[in-house]
Amino acid sequence: MSGDGSTPLVVCRDVSRTYVRGSGAPRWQFWRDRDPGPSVTALDSVSASFDRGELVGVTGPSGSGKSTLLHVVGGLDTPTSGSVHFDGVDLATKSERARARLRLARVGFVFQRFHLLPSVSARANVALPLIEEGVPARERRKRATDLLERVGLGDRLEHAPGELSGGEQQRVAIARALANDPDLVLADEPTGELDTDTGATVLDLLADLSSERAVVVASHDERVVEVADRTLRLRDGGLISDE
Amino acid sequence: MSDRLARLGGIFGFAVRRTLSRLGGGERTQILLSVGGVAVAVALMLLVTSVGVGLSASETVRASNADYAIIPSGGSSATLDVGRAGLGGAHSVVDDLAGREGIASATAVRIDSLQVAPNATPPPDNDSVTLLVVGVAPAREGGVVAGIPTGALEPGDPHYANGTYEGPFTGETVLSPAAADRLNATRGTTLRPGGTSRPGGADRTLRVTAIRQPRAPGVGQFPVALVHLSELQTLLNDTTGDPFDQLLVETEPGATDVEATLAGVYPTGTTVVSRDDLFAGAGGRSRLPAAIALAAFVVSLVVGTLFVITTMGFELAADRERRAVMRAIGLSGASRTAIVVVQTFVVAVAGGVAGIGLWLAGIAVTNTLAGSVSGVPIAAFRPVLAAYGLGVAVLIGLLTVPYLLLAARRGSTSEVTL
Numbered sequence: 001m002s003g004d005g006s007t008p009l010v011v012c013r014d015v016s017r018t019y020v021r022g023s024g025a026p027r028w029q030f031w032r033d034r035d036p037g038p039s040v041t042a043l044d045s046v047s048a049s050f051d052r053g054e055l056v057g058v059t060g061p062s063g064s065g066k067s068t069l070l071h072v073v074g075g076l077d078t079p080t081s082g083s084v085h086f087d088g089v090d091l092a093t094k095s096e097r098a099r100a101r102l103r104l105a106r107v108g109f110v111f112q113r114f115h116l117l118p119s120v121s122a123r124a125n126v127a128l129p130l131i132e133e134g135v136p137a138r139e140r141r142k143r144a145t146d147l148l149e150r151v152g153l154g155d156r157l158e159h160a161p162g163e164l165s166g167g168e169q170q171r172v173a174i175a176r177a178l179a180n181d182p183d184l185v186l187a188d189e190p191t192g193e194l195d196t197d198t199g200a201t202v203l204d205l206l207a208d209l210s211s212e213r214a215v216v217v218a219s220h221d222e223r224v225v226e227v228a229d230r231t232l233r234l235r236d237g238g239l240i241s242d243e
Numbered sequence: 244m245s246d247r248l249a250r251l252g253g254i255f256g257f258a259v260r261r262t263l264s265r266l267g268g269g270e271r272t273q274i275l276l277s278v279g280g281v282a283v284a285v286a287l288m289l290l291v292t293s294v295g296v297g298l299s300a301s302e303t304v305r306a307s308n309a310d311y312a313i314i315p316s317g318g319s320s321a322t323l324d325v326g327r328a329g330l331g332g333a334h335s336v337v338d339d340l341a342g343r344e345g346i347a348s349a350t351a352v353r354i355d356s357l358q359v360a361p362n363a364t365p366p367p368d369n370d371s372v373t374l375l376v377v378g379v380a381p382a383r384e385g386g387v388v389a390g391i392p393t394g395a396l397e398p399g400d401p402h403y404a405n406g407t408y409e410g411p412f413t414g415e416t417v418l419s420p421a422a423a424d425r426l427n428a429t430r431g432t433t434l435r436p437g438g439t440s441r442p443g444g445a446d447r448t449l450r451v452t453a454i455r456q457p458r459a460p461g462v463g464q465f466p467v468a469l470v471h472l473s474e475l476q477t478l479l480n481d482t483t484g485d486p487f488d489q490l491l492v493e494t495e496p497g498a499t500d501v502e503a504t505l506a507g508v509y510p511t512g513t514t515v516v517s518r519d520d521l522f523a524g525a526g527g528r529s530r531l532p533a534a535i536a537l538a539a540f541v542v543s544l545v546v547g548t549l550f551v552i553t554t555m556g557f558e559l560a561a562d563r564e565r566r567a568v569m570r571a572i573g574l575s576g577a578s579r580t581a582i583v584v585v586q587t588f589v590v591a592v593a594g595g596v597a598g599i600g601l602w603l604a605g606i607a608v609t610n611t612l613a614g615s616v617s618g619v620p621i622a623a624f625r626p627v628l629a630a631y632g633l634g635v636a637v638l639i640g641l642l643t644v645p646y647l648l649l650a651a652r653r654g655s656t657s658e659v660t661l
Contacts, residue, residue, distance in 0.1 A: 076571055097575060104573025115568040119265040131253035132574050134246030
């Protein structure tokens, strides 16, 4: 819950994220040169905020830092410099375990390639975060069923992901992201694997969700700009516009 | 606390369901390989152990209907240590024990090698063969000694005649199929034993009264002849002191304290061995089957563990992206670890169950093959071995888990691009 209603849910200040490619010799080969490899700046001093009730689009060419920004905002990664405050809490001060708890309770991820577990049913996929939350089995089943009905898949509860179309799989992934009723939903190229009509359906679904939570959608898809309340444009890791 | 229990139960159930559905689903190659590795290791271990148990059953006591044997101390398997009569007073001891409470029957056994020719010409000649000759005073109700039924021999030991060795020499002999084959003998064939295996051995003939399939694996599979004890002693010219090798004792149902009674028969210089001792490989006589079983256990454990480590290692690498997704949606490191652990144990137990099935099939195949070669099954089935196999499978899982956790930890999911 937001501390005082006027503070945005997530605030990023001068966030940079640099990755080092390769790290020379393995640690045990102490006699060899351990000079670090070349570094890549995925995010460069990006400042932005995200609040409930808005759908924010993040656009830019491949390699512009869209996915990295989503990972940093969702606590999946930490910035090399700068800060990310989630509901007033600096994520850099939190352990991996604490950030996992935060993601579980307050953040939902939707990925381009759905990333459902193929060997279990749609309902079991949606219920997975609820298991970690300690929700009893009967309640898990009920909530997962409700969520799948909400995304229009009430007749696909026991289907394995392989038995579903791409659009249906993405809707299962959205239902999974909503399992713990998060404050923030982060969708990384959610329409990237879908045809135009199915992609539009998924975007509409995400737009509906933004009425009661913050939704951030990273995409090449210009239709995101059309449905978004606000769009961040990134290039080479830097923020070039926020409008 | 209830949340924690619900989480633990949920993670356990999820991991079990996921692994089982993967076993039956489309992406099962790696997991099936792991299950197959454990199954083969467990099945081979159980089969080798079964054969070991079968071989232990070939010991004289197991291959008879006896519950106990009195053997000279320090002796090895009497069936192999021929020509060594370590005990004396065979017939008087048998008569003495026959009247004791709790003892159904006592049988003195002498085992020696003897050259025998399938004709009236005394050996050695070109046709003579060396047989393992087992001397026994058969009980009226029959019995089994060295795997061979004694029913075709006249009960008692008429030639002994209260120690005079002047009673009728029946010449009766029961041959194992291997002996009959070697001698080309049939029922009624006259055999000429070489009374030369001991100087002064009696010049007598034997008559084949029956050829009997061995009822248990072991010595009965070899060229064996059953004869009356006193007649063997006479043939060997070794009657002084009524010598014999071991005393087989069958107890009455519910009899107690028989072992103490038997220990008192020869206060020194003998060991009383029970059927259970032989099965367990104790008593200093049946250590070979136990050694075989131990070797099979160690090999199975090593092979099974290495197999699961290899195949599940590949499986973990392939599953890295999914563990990264679990991390992204907030599953804790402990939960992700628990899923790997449960998955490993499900694979191990499934391998154990499959291994038990393979073992049963292996027993059938082995015994069919053994039956066609030697006429007797050699792999013994014991239900307790199934539990043993399952236990070893779980142990394989237990030994595999630390490596897999290390591998899962090293293959960091944070570097996976989702």
